[in-house]
Amino acid sequence: MSEGGPAVDLDLIGEVALGNVAVLVVDGDGRVVRCNASAAEIFGREQKTLVGCSATAWFPEAAGGGILARALTEGVRFQDSESWVTRPDGVRTPVAVSCAPIAAPDGRLRGAVASFQDLSGIRQLQQRVLQTEKMAAIGQLAAGVAHEINNPMGFIHANLFQMGEYVADLRRVSEAVDALRKSAELGNAREIVEAAGRLGSVSDEVDVDFLLSDLAKAIRESQEGSERIRHIVQDLRDFSHQDTGEQVRSDLNQCLDSTANIVWPMMKHVIVLEREYEDLPAVLCYPMQLKQVFMNLLVNAFQAIEEKLEVAPGTGRILLQTARRGDRVVVSVTDSGVGIDPANVDRIFAPFFTTKKVGTGTGLGLSTAYNIVHRHGGSLDVESAAGGGVTFRLTLPVDGMPRA
């Protein structure tokens, strides 16, 4: 405060409601000296009980210790470090924490000012964007999936019709058996012989032996077909799920496989898919979001290959690799497609940038993928692959997003 200027009463901070931002002023020991009105909401306590509390525990960890401790002892500033605040009633709120030290004119650190921005609204919005992009991806797959379901539907449908015919044939045999039994009860020799003859000719005509064995075969084949449909629907349902708010340990080899299963129908006629997986530790992540990234990379790889096949017919190749590198895992998708024009390399992760034909891409796929990977504390890179295609390489920390 400059000499002679209007002094602001620091206590007035307590009256300031800043929407979804809690402001704390803490002393050199990390105790709350002042807080604004919004802090009560975000921390779930009455404002006056917050004053005097030790604030250290509310701050996320950074490299080398808690953010607040480092601000108070080393004078380091932190901006938008993402974390969670748990209220006494158990509600967890995602927050972005910023913190700056307060230094006296002589340079000594006296305390710190910190803000906690409630990210719930932003998170919800992000979730909605993710879901929209994912549904758009499913839309692109719909034709392939429909084809994959239609084939088993085709033979199940035909087999059911044929089984109906078989039952009608068996009924004729059964009727001839009944007629023979009735004749036997009446005891008229001539009628018995006639009925037996009819039974014989109906059985021959119907070809009972063949019919029974083929009926069993038709049932078996149709069951297998319905099992296939069940799997397709299951994979699709798994994919359209949303993550819960918490990261979970997941097997990325399995996530990659189940995603490839859904995309496979649309590409199987023109692509050879190769896998080189290493054993991976379970990765702390949002598995549905990562599946979405995999899906995006696979669809891009397929479309790049399709584009190439238009000028050079044949088959393409997609190579999926996973590997462990210390405390990180690496997942890469390499295609034999048209590659990326060097002029565009810097723009491919930008939202709404697309080189695809109108209607085949939203321009949001890679930017969404990039955001998802960064939210996991990982990185997504692209480089040219031998033979003209590209490799997308995704690196993720095994133990999830490091704090701060």
Add this chain to the structure above:
Amino acid sequence: MPDAPALLIVDDEARILSALRRALRREGYEIVTAETVADALRILDERPVDGILSDHKMPGMSGVQFLEEASRRRPDAVRMIITGWTEEIPSARLEEAGVCALVTKPWDDARLKATLRRALGVRPV
């Protein structure tokens, strides 16, 4: 049956071949099947057939491309396509390949039989 018309059915899905055989059992055709285009072409090199019913979406070569190849080997064979997506094939392509009938998957039993009888010139039994 000495004059049973020979019908070659091509589909990369073995279960479809099995179901078609089942449906046509009483139709009096001599049925030959192939799961790949390569096998189908080999069969055509070895023997004549009266009709060919082929799937369209197959690995390596589409059904229409295959029928064009087939017509070079057996120009007299009647050519038909069976597919879930009849509208995906441009009608000009169908004409070029001399396709005389399209059957939609899943097929209607009576319609399939009628289409084949008409195409192969067989009187209803």
